[in-house]
Amino acid sequence: MLHLKKLSKDFAGKPLFTNISWHLKKGERVGLVGENGAGKSTLMRIIAGEVESTSGEIQIARGGTVGYLPQDGIVAKGQPLFAEVMTALSELQEIESEIAQLTARLERESHDAPGHDQLLDRFGHLQEEFRLKGGYSMESEVGNVLTGLGFSPADWEKECGEFSGGWQMRIALAKLLLKKPNVLLLDEPTNHLDIEARNWLEGYLQGYPYSVMLVSHDRFFLDQVCSRIAEVWNHDISDYHCNYSRYLVLREERVSALRDAKKRQDEEVEKIEDFISRFRYKTDKAALVQSRIKQLEKIERIVLPPERKKIRFSFPTPPKSGKTVMELTNVTKAYGSNVVLDGIDFTVESGERIALVGHNGAGKSTLMRVMANADVTSGSVKDGHNVIKDYFAQDQAQELDASRSAYDELLADAPFDMVPQLRDILGAFLFSGDDIHKKVAVLSGGERNRLALAKLLLRPSNLLLMDEPTNHLDLFSKEVLLEALKNFPGTVVFVSHDRHFIDGLATRVVEVGGGKLESFYGDYEYYLEKTSGMAPSSATDGGGRLTPSPAEQKKTESSDSDAGGDRLSRQQQREQDKQRQKEERARERKQTELEQKIAVKEGELAELEQAMAAPDFFSDHEAARLAGERHAQLTEEIASLYQAWESA
Numbered sequence: 001m002l003h004l005k006k007l008s009k010d011f012a013g014k015p016l017f018t019n020i021s022w023h024l025k026k027g028e029r030v031g032l033v034g035e036n037g038a039g040k041s042t043l044m045r046i047i048a049g050e051v052e053s054t055s056g057e058i059q060i061a062r063g064g065t066v067g068y069l070p071q072d073g074i075v076a077k078g079q080p081l082f083a084e085v086m087t088a089l090s091e092l093q094e095i096e097s098e099i100a101q102l103t104a105r106l107e108r109e110s111h112d113a114p115g116h117d118q119l120l121d122r123f124g125h126l127q128e129e130f131r132l133k134g135g136y137s138m139e140s141e142v143g144n145v146l147t148g149l150g151f152s153p154a155d156w157e158k159e160c161g162e163f164s165g166g167w168q169m170r171i172a173l174a175k176l177l178l179k180k181p182n183v184l185l186l187d188e189p190t191n192h193l194d195i196e197a198r199n200w201l202e203g204y205l206q207g208y209p210y211s212v213m214l215v216s217h218d219r220f221f222l223d224q225v226c227s228r229i230a231e232v233w234n235h236d237i238s239d240y241h242c243n244y245s246r247y248l249v250l251r252e253e254r255v256s257a258l259r260d261a262k263k264r265q266d267e268e269v270e271k272i273e274d275f276i277s278r279f280r281y282k283t284d285k286a287a288l289v290q291s292r293i294k295q296l297e298k299i300e301r302i303v304l305p306p307e308r309k310k311i312r313f314s315f316p317t318p319p320k321s322g323k324t325v326m327e328l329t330n331v332t333k334a335y336g337s338n339v340v341l342d343g344i345d346f347t348v349e350s351g352e353r354i355a356l357v358g359h360n361g362a363g364k365s366t367l368m369r370v371m372a373n374a375d376v377t378s379g380s381v382k383d384g385h386n387v388i389k390d391y392f393a394q395d396q397a398q399e400l401d402a403s404r405s406a407y408d409e410l411l412a413d414a415p416f417d418m419v420p421q422l423r424d425i426l427g428a429f430l431f432s433g434d435d436i437h438k439k440v441a442v443l444s445g446g447e448r449n450r451l452a453l454a455k456l457l458l459r460p461s462n463l464l465l466m467d468e469p470t471n472h473l474d475l476f477s478k479e480v481l482l483e484a485l486k487n488f489p490g491t492v493v494f495v496s497h498d499r500h501f502i503d504g505l506a507t508r509v510v511e512v513g514g515g516k517l518e519s520f521y522g523d524y525e526y527y528l529e530k531t532s533g534m535a536p537s538s539a540t541d542g543g544g545r546l547t548p549s550p551a552e553q554k555k556t557e558s559s560d561s562d563a564g565g566d567r568l569s570r571q572q573q574r575e576q577d578k579q580r581q582k583e584e585r586a587r588e589r590k591q592t593e594l595e596q597k598i599a600v601k602e603g604e605l606a607e608l609e610q611a612m613a614a615p616d617f618f619s620d621h622e623a624a625r626l627a628g629e630r631h632a633q634l635t636e637e638i639a640s641l642y643q644a645w646e647s648a
Contacts, residue, residue, distance in 0.1 A: 001026045001064060001211045002047065002183050007056035009042060016042060018235040019056070024183065026061075029205060029212040031222045031244055033475070034232035040215045043232065044068060044185045047213075060183065067181030071188045074172040077161030081151065081171065084160050085142050088175035092135045099126050145174045148200035149193070150360065166192035177204065186214040190221055194360045195497045217475050219244055220499035234303055255304065262302040272296050313428040313480070315488045318462035322385030323350050325463050325491045326371060331379035333363075333370055340366045342515030343379070348463075350384075353485070354493045355506035355524065362513045364495045365394055368467045371493065390461035394468045394495070397448035402441035406431050406451055409440055414458050429454045446472040453481070462490035470498050499524060507584075522584070587648055594645040598638060605634045 002024040009016045016039040024030060032040045045051040047058060048068035060066065076084050086093065102123045109116060134141065146156065149170045160171060169192045176184070190198050202224045205212055213230075216222050222229075222244035229240040229247040238254075240247040272292050279285035328346040332339065340363040348354065348371075356364040372391035374381035383389070393399070400409055410422050426436050429450040440448065449472045456464070464485075470478050482504050485492055496502055502509070502524040509520045509527040520527040612627055 001028075001061050002066075003059040004047075005057045005059065007046070007058065008054045009039065009046065009051075010054045015235050017232065017237070020237055022230070022237050022239075024211050024213065026182075026211055027209070028228055029208070029226050030214070030228045030230050031226035032213055032215045032230050032232065033222075033244070033247075038232040040232050041071070041187050044187055044213065044215070045070075047183070048185055064182040065179075066183045066185065067176045067179055068185040069169075069173055069176050069187060069189055071191060072165065072169060075161075075165075075168050076171050077159070079160055080157045081146070081160055081163075082142065082156040084171065085146060085174050085178065086138075088178040089138050089142070092130065092133055092138050095126055095130045095133075096135060099123065099130060102126070142174075142178060145177055145204075148197065148204065149174055150197045170197070173201075180208075180210065182210045184208065184210065184212045184214075186212070186216075188215055188217065190216055190218045190497070193497065195357060195499065195502075196359060198497060198499070217470075217473065217478065218498055218500070219475055219478070220503070223500075258302060258304055262304055265299070265302050269296065269299065313425070313457065314484050315464075315490075316457060316460040318388060318460040318490045319386060321350050321387045321462045321491070324348070324384045325350050325352075325387055326384060326389075327382045328370070329380045329382070331370060331381060332377045333366055333375075334377045339515055341370065344515070344517050346510075346517055348491060348493060350462075350491055351489075352491055352493075353505050353507045355502045355509050356493065356495045356512055357502070357509055357524075357527070358512035363515070364512050365467050367512060367517075368393075368465050368493070368495060372465050387463050388459070388461045389463040389465060390456055390459065392452065392456060392464070392466040392469050394471070396452040396467075397472075400440045400448060400452060402439065404440055405437045406440065406443070406447075407436040409451060410454060410458070413455055418458055425454050425457050444472075446474065446477075449473060450477070464488065464490065464492045464494075466492065466494040468495055468497070470496055470501055591645060591648045594641055594648060598641045598645065601634055601638045601641065605631070605638065608634065 004020050004022040007020040007022075008018045020043075032043070034040055042051060045068070046053050048066055050068070078084075079087075102119060106116075106119060106123065109119075130136070143153075143156075147153075151167075151170070151174075160168075163171065173186075173189060176186075189201065193201065198218070198221060202221060205214075205225045212225070214222075214225070226243055227241070229242065229244055231238045231240065231247075231251065240250050242250065272295060276289055276292050276296070279289050282289075324347060326346075326348040328344060331341055331344050331346070333341040344367075346367075356367060358364055368391070370376055370381060372389065372393075401412070404412065406426060407422060410426065411419065414422060423436065426432070431438075431447075431451070431454075438447075440451070443451065449469075453469065469481065473481065478498065478501060482501055485494075485505055492505070494505070506523050507521075509522065509524055511518045511520070511527070511531070520530055608627060608631055612624075612631070
């Protein structure tokens with residue numbers, strides 16, 4: 001479908017990639033990965049025809065089409081939403097228009113008029129083409145795509161210019177999906193999608209009939225959609241025919257093998273160079289020296305991929321809080337006539353990691369602000385004993401002072417005893433050397449978010465309220481943040497649209513919608529299992545905000561008026577959920593204990609084997625016999641522990 005032949009691209013004399021030869025087959029779904037600045041977006045733009053390559057050529061199958069969705073910058077206006085998206089099916093609309101014209105002519109003209117048979121033939125041909133290309137279902141398909149991407153029927157007649165930037169990109173994505181290009185190029189398509197729209201897009205791309213190449217910082221999305229990973233590094237592309245999780249394993253194995261091979265090669269080169277330098281000026285060795293020089297020239301040097309820079313940090317150990325960290329009682333939060341939270345009760349207990357989920361506009365960020373600032377229309381928000389909270393807002397990066405440098409921004413909020421550690425903290429978040437003196441105004445979105453996260457390390461807090469902390473972070477930085485939060489001994493309440501991040505962190509999922517909350521004690525998979533088959537809880541109103549659906553209103557009304565039987569059933573469900581969570585924690589504790597025992601036994605075995613490797617060890621036959629018995633015993637114990645660990 002697509003073939004790159006010796007493709008090269010230079011910027012200001014520096015190569016971005018060199019002599020790339022790469023092939024994309026029909027129906028393949030490829031994830032394009034690599035460090036920021038490696039050239040992923042540039043490669044896509046070259047394939048899309050928006051940027052010229054320095055050399056090489058691109059071959060696309062005859063009749064093939066390419067569609068490209070950039071990260072941002074697309075704006076549609078002047079037409080209602082539905083009509084704008086329908087323009088993606090302009091070919092079908094033209095056929096439909098010609099069929100209408102032919103119908104009118106055939107109605108006017110007599111059957112024996114000159115050219116009547118040709119008109120009939122053309123009419124029949126167009127009708128068949130229209131049918132085969134899905135013309136009779138095109139309005140339905142447009143509706144399905146718009147609904148999947150989060151637009152409600154109430155939005156369909158809304159003028160496109162009224163939609164904000166994130167919704168503009170959804171409009172562009174909808175048009176591109178409906179065009180069905182043979183090569184679909186998507187650069188961060190999930191950036192502006194909530195979790196429901198991401199789930200829908202996953203399913204759509206899994207069934208896409210042509211080729212897909214995408215860049216994404218959403219690991220779960222890559223795993224679900226892509227069956228091949230293409231890594232851009234060292235001016236080239238390396239292929240891995242697997243999903244993203246498997247790619248991480250294979251890449252590490254490959255890099256490890258490369259390191260070993262390079263080490264052997266460096267040793268060999270050093271020997272050859274040493275021979276040349278020793279005998280270069282000895283006439284009786286001249287032939288041998290020349291032979292070694294030629295041998296050295298023929299060696300193809302192994303190049304290692306650059307070490308990936310990662311955020312490396314852990315949250316400061318906070319003081320202990322009471323068992324109940326926060327309690328919201330009968331809380332209502334309204335903006336004018338728009339009631340976002342309606343008489344909710346919500347309790348957060350120490351050590352919980354709670355994910356807030358729901359449609360865009362359902363009230364997740366409002367709930368976070370209520371928890372952070374206790375700004376409510378009615379009801380009460382009570383912090384538990386010794387609770388120290390820190391709030392990371394969705395737009396936290398916008399709160400930074402653009403006139404300050406990265407260092408000064410951290411210094412402005414740092415307690416006196418933390419000042420000596422500021423450079424270390426900035427270094428942990430990839431601000432090194434002169435980077436710490438960069439003005440906030442010139443930092444990228446990712447750099448700003450990292451700086452805002454770094455500020456969380458200035459004061460030890462035992463309750464972290466984090467609204468979209470992974471925005472603008474790359475895959476590797478997200479992974480390190482996830483590990484840091486897993487090891488955080490306090491309590492976390494967070495919002496994220498990243499499935500992998502939620503799955504890896506959440507011990508409880510709280511669905512926000514229709515002004516109410518519903519808790520599910522488990523991870524996101526458990527939440528999906530419990531809510532599968534349920535109707536969507538909300539829909540967008542004309543302003544892009546979400547309002548309760550009739551089904552949800554009915555559910556809310558009934559939940560207020562149901563008799564004790566329903567409440568008892570819900571109480572039983574909660575008890576079952578709590579029991580399941582308790583069992584899960586017990587299982588995790590057992591696994592941790594077994595892992596610690598395995599580590600101790602393996603350490604003993606390694607020490608014993610090191611002692612047994614000594615040249616004179618077996619001279620003492622009795623000691624050797626006892627060591628052999630201990631070795632056998634340790635090996636058996638470790639095997640038994642591994643078996644218990646696998647069972648757990």
